Amino acid sequence: MSIRHGLLALLEQGPRYGSQLRTEFESRTGATWPLNVGQVYTTLSRLERDGMVAQGGEDGAGHPLYAITDVGRGELKSWFERPVDRASPPRNELAIKLAMAVGAPGVDIRAVIQAQRHATLQAMQDYTRLKAQALVAVESGDVDRERDDVAWLLVLEQLIFQTEAEARWLDHSESRLARLSATAALRARNAPAAPDTPDAAGPQEPTGQAGPAPNTARGTRR
Incomplete structure (x- = not known):
C-alpha cells in the first residue's frame, strides 16, 4: 500500500x-x-x-x-x-500458511483450508452488506459525501472480488491435494513387493554338495 x-x-x-x-x-x-x-x-x-x-x-x-x-x-x-508492479507481490499470509502446512507433522491441511473457507465466505457476506449500504449512500445524492462514498464503494468491490478469488483458490487447493493423495495411494498399491531375502549374488550351489569327481587315471590300458 x-x-x-x-x-x-x-x-x-x-x-x-x-x-x-x-x-x-x-x-x-x-x-x-x-x-x-x-x-x-x-x-x-x-x-x-x-x-x-x-x-x-x-x-x-x-x-x-x-x-x-x-x-x-x-x-x-x-x-x-504507471501500472502497479507485480514483479514483487506483497506477502500473502494465507498462501504462506498453506505452503508451510504441506507435509507439516500433526497438521491437517484440509482442516486449515476448511476453517479459512468459512472465514473467507463470512468476510464476503460482510463486504456485500457494506456494499449495499454504500450504494444507498451513493444514490442518496449527498454531493458533499458522494466522492468518499464512491471511493469506498470501489474499495469494497475490490475486496469482494478478492475474497471470491480466494474462495475459488481454496476450493482448487483442496481438490489438488485430494488428487495428489489419491495418486500417491495408487502408486503405493501398485508398487512391486520387496523380496523376503534379497539375493544379489544370484543362484548358488547347495551347501555340502560335492562337485564332479576329479579324473585320476594316468593313462589307458593296452
Missing part, C-alpha cells in the same frame, strides 16, 4: 495537516487500511525530505499545514499513469 502517494493525492486538493490527512484517507478507503498520526507525520517528513511536500503556514487552530510541490505533483502524475 502506497501511503505516500495517497497523501500526495489528498494534498493535491489543497494544504492539510497530519490528523486531517489521516481522517480523509480513512474516509476515502472506509478505514480498510487504518493509519495512525505518527505514521502520517513520518511519511510527510520523508516526502518533505524528497522535496515533494513543503510546510506552508498554519490553520486557524495552529496546525502546521503541508502543501504538495511541483516535484510531488510530477510523482503523483507518474503514479497514476
Whole structure:
C-alpha cells in the first residue's frame, strides 16, 4: 500500500495537516487500511525530505499545514499513469500458511483450508452488506459525501472480488491435494513387493554338495 502517494493525492486538493490527512484517507478507503498520526507525520517528513511536500503556514487552530510541490505533483502524475508492479507481490499470509502446512507433522491441511473457507465466505457476506449500504449512500445524492462514498464503494468491490478469488483458490487447493493423495495411494498399491531375502549374488550351489569327481587315471590300458 502506497501511503505516500495517497497523501500526495489528498494534498493535491489543497494544504492539510497530519490528523486531517489521516481522517480523509480513512474516509476515502472506509478505514480498510487504518493509519495512525505518527505514521502520517513520518511519511510527510520523508516526502518533505524528497522535496515533494513543503510546510506552508498554519490553520486557524495552529496546525502546521503541508502543501504538495511541483516535484510531488510530477510523482503523483507518474503514479497514476504507471501500472502497479507485480514483479514483487506483497506477502500473502494465507498462501504462506498453506505452503508451510504441506507435509507439516500433526497438521491437517484440509482442516486449515476448511476453517479459512468459512472465514473467507463470512468476510464476503460482510463486504456485500457494506456494499449495499454504500450504494444507498451513493444514490442518496449527498454531493458533499458522494466522492468518499464512491471511493469506498470501489474499495469494497475490490475486496469482494478478492475474497471470491480466494474462495475459488481454496476450493482448487483442496481438490489438488485430494488428487495428489489419491495418486500417491495408487502408486503405493501398485508398487512391486520387496523380496523376503534379497539375493544379489544370484543362484548358488547347495551347501555340502560335492562337485564332479576329479579324473585320476594316468593313462589307458593296452
